[in-house]
Amino acid sequence: MASCGGTTKGSEEAQGDGGGGTAREADPNAEIKEGLQIAFLPKEIDNPYEVLVDEGGIDAVEELKGEGKEVGPSDASASSQVSYINTLIQQRQDAIVIAANDPNAVAPALKDAMSKGIAVVTYDSDAAPDARQIFVNQADSEEIGRSQVKLMSDQIGGEGKIAILSATPNATNQNTWIKFMKDELTKPEYSKIELVKIAYGDDDDQKSFQEAQGLLQSIPDLKGIISPTTVGISAAARYISSSPYKGKVKLTGLGTPNQMRQFVKDGTVTEFALWNPIELGYLAGYAAASLASGKISGKEGEKFEAGKLGEYEIGKDGEIILGPPTNFNADNIDDFDF
Amino acid sequence: MLDRFLRWETVLLVLCVGVFAVGSASDGFGEQSNIAFLLLDYSEVALLAFALLPIVLTGEIDLSVASTLGFCSALTGTLWDAGIGFETIVPLVILAGVALGSVNAVLVVRFGLPSLAVTIGTLGLYRGLAYVLLGDRAVTGFPENYRPLATDSIAGTFVPYATVLVLFVGAAVAVLVHKTTTGRSLYAIGLGAQTTRFSGIRVDRIKFSLFLLSGGLAAVASLIYTLRYNSARADNANGMELVAVAAVLLGGVSIFGGRGTVLGVATALLAMAGLRNVLFLDDVSNEIQNVITGLLLILSVLVPVVFKPRRTKDAPLEPSVADAERRTGADPGGELRRDHQGV
Numbered sequence: 001m002a003s004c005g006g007t008t009k010g011s012e013e014a015q016g017d018g019g020g021g022t023a024r025e026a027d028p029n030a031e032i033k034e035g036l037q038i039a040f041l042p043k044e045i046d047n048p049y050e051v052l053v054d055e056g057g058i059d060a061v062e063e064l065k066g067e068g069k070e071v072g073p074s075d076a077s078a079s080s081q082v083s084y085i086n087t088l089i090q091q092r093q094d095a096i097v098i099a100a101n102d103p104n105a106v107a108p109a110l111k112d113a114m115s116k117g118i119a120v121v122t123y124d125s126d127a128a129p130d131a132r133q134i135f136v137n138q139a140d141s142e143e144i145g146r147s148q149v150k151l152m153s154d155q156i157g158g159e160g161k162i163a164i165l166s167a168t169p170n171a172t173n174q175n176t177w178i179k180f181m182k183d184e185l186t187k188p189e190y191s192k193i194e195l196v197k198i199a200y201g202d203d204d205d206q207k208s209f210q211e212a213q214g215l216l217q218s219i220p221d222l223k224g225i226i227s228p229t230t231v232g233i234s235a236a237a238r239y240i241s242s243s244p245y246k247g248k249v250k251l252t253g254l255g256t257p258n259q260m261r262q263f264v265k266d267g268t269v270t271e272f273a274l275w276n277p278i279e280l281g282y283l284a285g286y287a288a289a290s291l292a293s294g295k296i297s298g299k300e301g302e303k304f305e306a307g308k309l310g311e312y313e314i315g316k317d318g319e320i321i322l323g324p325p326t327n328f329n330a331d332n333i334d335d336f337d338f
Numbered sequence: 339m340l341d342r343f344l345r346w347e348t349v350l351l352v353l354c355v356g357v358f359a360v361g362s363a364s365d366g367f368g369e370q371s372n373i374a375f376l377l378l379d380y381s382e383v384a385l386l387a388f389a390l391l392p393i394v395l396t397g398e399i400d401l402s403v404a405s406t407l408g409f410c411s412a413l414t415g416t417l418w419d420a421g422i423g424f425e426t427i428v429p430l431v432i433l434a435g436v437a438l439g440s441v442n443a444v445l446v447v448r449f450g451l452p453s454l455a456v457t458i459g460t461l462g463l464y465r466g467l468a469y470v471l472l473g474d475r476a477v478t479g480f481p482e483n484y485r486p487l488a489t490d491s492i493a494g495t496f497v498p499y500a501t502v503l504v505l506f507v508g509a510a511v512a513v514l515v516h517k518t519t520t521g522r523s524l525y526a527i528g529l530g531a532q533t534t535r536f537s538g539i540r541v542d543r544i545k546f547s548l549f550l551l552s553g554g555l556a557a558v559a560s561l562i563y564t565l566r567y568n569s570a571r572a573d574n575a576n577g578m579e580l581v582a583v584a585a586v587l588l589g590g591v592s593i594f595g596g597r598g599t600v601l602g603v604a605t606a607l608l609a610m611a612g613l614r615n616v617l618f619l620d621d622v623s624n625e626i627q628n629v630i631t632g633l634l635l636i637l638s639v640l641v642p643v644v645f646k647p648r649r650t651k652d653a654p655l656e657p658s659v660a661d662a663e664r665r666t667g668a669d670p671g672g673e674l675r676r677d678h679q680g681v
Contacts, residue, residue, distance in 0.1 A: 006423025006424065006425040006426060007423055007424040007425060007481040007483060007484065008421050008422065008423045008424070009418055009419065009421050009479060045623070045624060069621065071621060071623075072624075073624060074624040074625065074628075075576075075577075077573060077576055078476070078567060078569055078571060078573070078574070079563075079567050079574070079575075082567065083379055083614075083618060084618070086372070086375045086379075086618075087615075087618040087619055089371075090365070090366030090367070090369065090371075090372050090619060091365060091366060091619065092365075092366070102476055102567075102569055102571065104476060104478035104479075104567070104568050104569045105476075105567040105568065105569040105571075107568065108489065108567075108568060168474075168573075169473070169474025169475075170474060170475075170476050170571065200474070
C-alpha cells in the first residue's frame with residue numbers, strides 16, 4: 001500500500017456501499033404475506049414507554065396474521081442490543097423493528113441482517129441511515145424540541161432559569177430535541193429564559209430521581225425542568241410532588257398520561273406532551289410488514305396502508321412521521337389510557 | 339480416580355457439553371455464523387478473565403478491569419477524533435492500560451492496601467476519567483481495514499480472528515501459571531503470602547507485574563470492543579468486570595487464592611458463552627438469564643465446599659493432607675481456631 005502515514009480519521013471516506021444488498025425492487029401491488037415473523041427490539045425491555053410502543057406493533061403484526069414478539073436487553077447500553085440482533089438473524093425473522101441505543105454500535109449487525117434479506121425498521125431512536133430501510137419518527141424532531149420550550153415558557157411566564165433532565169448522554173432522539181430546544185431559546189421571546197444545565201438520568205428511575213433532586217438543590221432559583229423522556233419526567237415528578245419545590249418549580253416534558261395522571265391532579269405538573277406510543281408501534285409494525293412483503297423498499301415517495309391510521313408516504317432518507325404530539329393537562333388527561 | 343472424576347473442571351466440561359448439546363436443538367445454534375458470534379461475543383470477557391485469573395490465584399482481585407477497558411475505549415475515540423493514526427493509537431492505548439494497572443499495583447503492593455477496596459475505587463475513578471475524556475460523545479468511523487480483525491472470521495473457518503488472540507493469550511497465561519516457577523509461586527502466595535515471602539519469593543514484584551498485565555490486557559480488550567462495535571464510548575463494557583469475575587469463579591478458582599486452573603476458566607467461559615447464546619435463541623428473558631447465571635455461580639462455590647474432603651487438587655506444592663492444612667491456614671479464622679487448640 002502506498003499510504004505509509006498510517007490510518008487516520010477520514011483517510012477512507014470514499015468507501016460507500018455498506019447498504020447491504022437490499023436493492024430489491026418494490027411492488028406496490030404485492031399482498032402483505034401471512035405468517036410474517038416480526039421482532040421488536042426496544043432500547044430496554046423494562047422501559048414502560050417502549051413496552052407500549054411494542055404492544056402497538058405486535059397488535060399490527062397480529063392484524064396482518066403474522067407473529068410479533070418483543071425481545072430486548074435489561075440495560076440501555078450500546079452493545080447489548082447487538083447480541084439480540086444476532087439472535088434474530090439466526091431465528092430468521094422476517095423483520096426487525098428496533099429503537100437504537102447507539103446508532104453506530106448496532107449498524108454492523110443491522111447491515112448483516114439486511115444482507116440476509118431481513119427488513120429493518122427503526123423507531124423512536126434511529127440507527128445510522130444506511131443500516132436500516134425505514135425510520136418511523138414519532139413526530140418531527142424540530143417540532144418536538146421547539147414545542148417543549150414553548151410549553152415551559154408558558155408555564156414560567158417566559159422568564160427564569162431552566163434545566164433539562166434527559167435520558168442517556170448518547171440517546172439520538174433526546175439529543176436532537178435538545179439541539180432544537182437550544183435553538184428555540186435563542187429567539188428574542190425567550191431571551192429571559194436561561195438553560196443552566198443538562199442532567200442525564202440514563203432512563204433509570206432511581207438515577208433520574210437523584211438527578212432531579214440534585215438539580216433543584218444545586219440551583220436554588222431554578223424555575224423549571226424539561227424532561228424529554230418518560231422515565232425522567234415521572235421520576236422528577238415523584239421527587240417534586242413530595243418536596244418543598246412542589247408548585248414552585250414547573251416540570252414539563254414527554255410523559256405518558258397514566259404515569260403522570262396523579263401528578264397533574266395534585267398540581268405538580270401543569271402540562272406535558274407526547275405522541276401516542278401505541279400508534280407509533282402500530283405504524284412501525286405495518287411499515288415492517290410492508291417491507292418484508294416487498295410492497296415498499298424504503299425509497300422516498302413510496303406509499304403504504306397502515307391499517308386504522310390510513311395511508312403514509314415515505315419521506316426523505318426513508319423517514320416516516322407519525323404526526324404532531326398531543327399536549328396533556330388536567331382538562332384532557334382522563335381521555336387517554338396509555 | 340474418583341477424585342479425578344470429581345474435579346470441578348470435569349463437572350464444567352460436562353456442563354459445557356450439555357449446553358452445546360441442548361443448544362444444537364435450537365434453530366440456528368450450530369450454524370457457523372452463530373458459533374462465530376458466540377465466540378466473538380465473549381472475547382473481551384475472556385481477556386479480562388485471563389487477566390484476573392493470576393491475580394485471584396494470589397488472593398487479590400482487580401475489579402477495575404472493565405473500567406480500564408472503558409477508559410481505553412474512550413481514549414481510543416479521543417485520539418482517533420484528533421486525527422491520530424490508528425497504528426499509533428494501538429501502542430498508546432496499551433501503554434495507558436498498563437499505566438492504569440500500575441496505579442492499582444502501587445496502591446495494593448507499595449502501600450499494602452486491600453485490592454478489593456483499591457480496585458472498587460479505581461473502578462469508579464477510571465470510568466469517571468473515561469467520561470472526562472469523551473463526555474457524552476460516541477466516536478465512530480474506525481478504519482475498515484482494521485475492523486475485520488475484530489469482527490470477521492478467518493477465511494473458510496468459523497473461528498474469528500479475535501478468538502485466535504484470546505486462545506493465544508489463554509495459552510500464554512496457562513504457560514505462565516502452570517509451567518513456570520513464577521506460576522507455582524502464585525499458588526503459594528495465595529495460600530499464604532507471608533510464608534511465601536519468607537521463602538524468598540519476591541511476592542511484591544510478582545503481584546505488581548500481575549496488575550500491569552491486567553491493565554495491558556484490558557487495553558487489548560478495549561481495542562477489540564471498540565472496533566467490534568465501531569463505537570468508542572465512555573460507558574463501553576459497563577459492568578463487564580462482574581461477568582469476568584463470574585467466569586473466573588465458575589472456573590473453579592478460589593476467591594481466597596491458591597486454587598484454580600486456566601483450563602477451568604476457559605471451560606467456564608465457553609459454557610457461559612454457549613449458555614447465553616442458547617438462552618437468547620430460545621427467547622429466554624434477560625431476568626431469567628440472570629437468575630440462571632446467578633445460580634450457576636452459587637453452585638460453583640458450593641460444590642467444592644460440599645466435596646471438600648475428596649478434593650486433593652491443584653495446589654501444586656504438596657499433596658492432599660498438607661494441602662488441606664494449608665488451606666485452613668489461608669483462612670485467618672481457621673488459623674485462630676488451630677492456635678486455640680494448640681495452646
